[in-house]
Amino acid sequence: MSGRLLHALDLAAAAEPLTGRAGAFAPVHLGTRDVRVGTLLDAVRAEEGLLPPRSGHLGNWEDIALGRSGPMDFNTAVCGGGHGFPLIYGFTQTEADPSGGDGVYLPGSLVERGRRRPLPLYTWDGRAFVRRDRSRPLFCPVVQAEADGALTPLVEVHWQRMRALTGYRFELEATRLVAHAPLVTDMLCVLLAEAAHQDNPRRAYAELISHAARLDGQVGRCELRPDGTGYVLDGHRFASARALAEAALLPLRALTEPHAFFVRAASLPPVLPVMSHLLTTALSALFGADYPDAEPGGEAGRPPGLTEHGVRVHLHWGARAMAGCPPRRGGYFGRKSTARALRGIMGPLVRDFAEAHPLCLVLLPAPVFMLCPPDTSPGDAEQLRALFKTVLSTPAEQAYETALGWLAEHRESFSPYLLDRFRDGSGVPHDGARREPATPVEPDGFRDLTLRQASALVAAFEEVLA
Numbered sequence: 151m152s153g154r155l156l157h158a159l160d161l162a163a164a165a166e167p168l169t170g171r172a173g174a175f176a177p178v179h180l181g182t183r184d185v186r187v188g189t190l191l192d193a194v195r196a197e198e199g200l201l202p203p204r205s206g207h208l209g210n211w212e213d214i215a216l217g218r219s220g221p222m223d224f225n226t227a228v229c230g231g232g233h234g235f236p237l238i239y240g241f242t243q244t245e246a247d248p249s250g251g252d253g254v255y256l257p258g259s260l261v262e263r264g265r266r267r268p269l270p271l272y273t274w275d276g277r278a279f280v281r282r283d284r285s286r287p288l289f290c291p292v293v294q295a296e297a298d299g300a301l302t303p304l305v306e307v308h309w310q311r312m313r314a315l316t317g318y319r320f321e322l323e324a325t326r327l328v329a330h331a332p333l334v335t336d337m338l339c340v341l342l343a344e345a346a347h348q349d350n351p352r353r354a355y356a357e358l359i360s361h362a363a364r365l366d367g368q369v370g371r372c373e374l375r376p377d378g379t380g381y382v383l384d385g386h387r388f389a390s391a392r393a394l395a396e397a398a399l400l401p402l403r404a405l406t407e408p409h410a411f412f413v414r415a416a417s418l419p420p421v422l423p424v425m426s427h428l429l430t431t432a433l434s435a436l437f438g439a440d441y442p443d444a445e446p447g448g449e450a451g452r453p454p455g456l457t458e459h460g461v462r463v464h465l466h467w468g469a470r471a472m473a474g475c476p477p478r479r480g481g482y483f484g485r486k487s488t489a490r491a492l493r494g495i496m497g498p499l500v501r502d503f504a505e506a507h508p509l510c511l512v513l514l515p516a517p518v519f520m521l522c523p524p525d526t527s528p529g530d531a532e533q534l535r536a537l538f539k540t541v542l543s544t545p546a547e548q549a550y551e552t553a554l555g556w557l558a559e560h561r562e563s564f565s566p567y568l569l570d571r572f573r574d575g576s577g578v579p580h581d582g583a584r585r586e587p588a589t590p591v592e593p594d595g596f597r598d599l600t601l602r603q604a605s606a607l608v609a610a611f612e613e614v615l616a
Contacts, residue, residue: 151454151457155193155194155196155463158193159193161463164176164512165463166459168510169459169460170460171500172508174493174497174501175489175508175510178511178512178513179473181513182476182484182601183600185600186597187597187598187604191597201234201235201440203235203466206236206255206469207240207242208239208240209254209255209578211236211311211312211318213261213579215316217589218588219578220567220577221470221571221573222254227590228467230590231590234467235319235442236318236319238322243287244290245259246284250287252287256580258288258304260311261580271296271367272295272296272301274365274415275366279412282366287369290304291408303412305408309322321442323439327433328402335395335399337506339391341499342395355374357428358374359426362383362421362422363424364422365422369424380393381394383423398422398425400422401424401425402425435462436506438454438455440455461509464510466511466512466514467515468513468515470517474517475605477606479612517608518605518608520608522592523568525591527567533564535593538594538595538599542599549607553610554610572612573615
């Protein structure tokens with residue numbers, strides 16, 4: 151990573167304590183910093199090979215790519231605008247009726263032109279694949295769907311549709327981890343051994359293996375406990391740490407090699423360990439997910455993203471849950487417990503593996519693009535331009551209060567489509583309303599906002615609509 155990028159994003163001070171492996175992990179949330187939106191976008195585009203991942207979910211991306219997906223249009227702005235690419239997290243659950251599972255990307259259905267068509271879903275019952283009702287969510291990697299008269303892995307149904315979208319470069323997060331399977335197995339063995347010696351081993355284990363899944367689609371929080379030389383997970387004993395670690399790769403392989411996974415259904419363990427989201431995020435960062443097309447050696451013999459001082463600086467677009475919208479919501483990335491857990495993961499890896507460099511994880515707040523309306527709503531762009539002008543004319547620390555006051559007077563001038571972006575729990579629209587394809591536009595003044603100001607404006611919209 152170039153010094154130019156570190157300077158532009160003011161990251162040198164955050165990375166410096168990690169120099170020489172003196173530290174293992176440092177978090178940076180740019181949504182709390184005074185870096186201009188335009189500075190960030192220009193710096194990312196200027197850095198050769200850099201394309202920060204936007205961690206989206208497996209599911210319906212068709213209307214996202216067409217710019218008519220309501221709150222999910224920030225994906226359109228980031229990924230369709232060339233500022234990042236969709237890195238797909240597959241450990242999600244089908245949506246249940248009336249509620250439960252992933253109600254944002256709706257992976258248990260097909261959504262086309264705003265209309266949802268639930269798919270017939272099947273999972274293994276120990277002898278055969280049987281159809282399930284929608285009373286409870288199902289773990290996506292172990293689900294098959296009836297499509298064109300045949301059972302097809304659910305991940306394959308969506309993956310084929312996603313890869314057909316023009317201008318989008320999709321990658322499964324699992325692919326990068328499976329490509330490093332022997333190293334991931336060794337790393338997880340080290341982390342399991344380390345967890346046993348923590349002050350709170352139960353919590354440390356849960357930060358590595360967060361869920362247990364079964365082939366019938368059940369998945370839930372779990373307790374992992376050592377048992378002699380092995381481990382017991384949800385009533386099933388794995389003979390050793392390595393056996394557990396190798397089993398933890400099975401849900402990843404269910405995403406990358408789904409047909410082979412289902413052929414083996416009868417011989418698989420009854421319980422599958424599911425790696426935590428924090429662990430997969432850390433490993434993806436270590437393996438260079440934000441330089442998706444780079445050669446392993448990188449420039450000047452350094453791995454991509456590595457500074458001259460040996461620090462891995464990883465840029466990552468986080469959405470509403472991860473990044474939040476400070477100061478109203480910080481997102482889980484900003485919690486002390488998240489930083490503590492990631493330090494607990496990175497510390498042993500940096501200590502024991504030459505491939506693991508100290509990690510400075512830089513969160514880029516994707517929700518700021520919710521302030522970019524579709525080009526089919528020129529009135530929204532005009533109102534946002536006026537809001538930005540007002541906020542930019544006041545002290546930066548007053549952005550949230552200034553926006554709240556302005557919205558109290560002008561809220562009704564925005565379209566329902568734009569306002570609905572900021573309502574809690576909203577996802578890909580499936581109300582049947584016909585919406586024209588659109589492209590997000592950046593109103594005048596958007597790039598002049600700092601990321602702190604832009605996040606505060608998103609927070610203000612959320613507050614007035616709460």
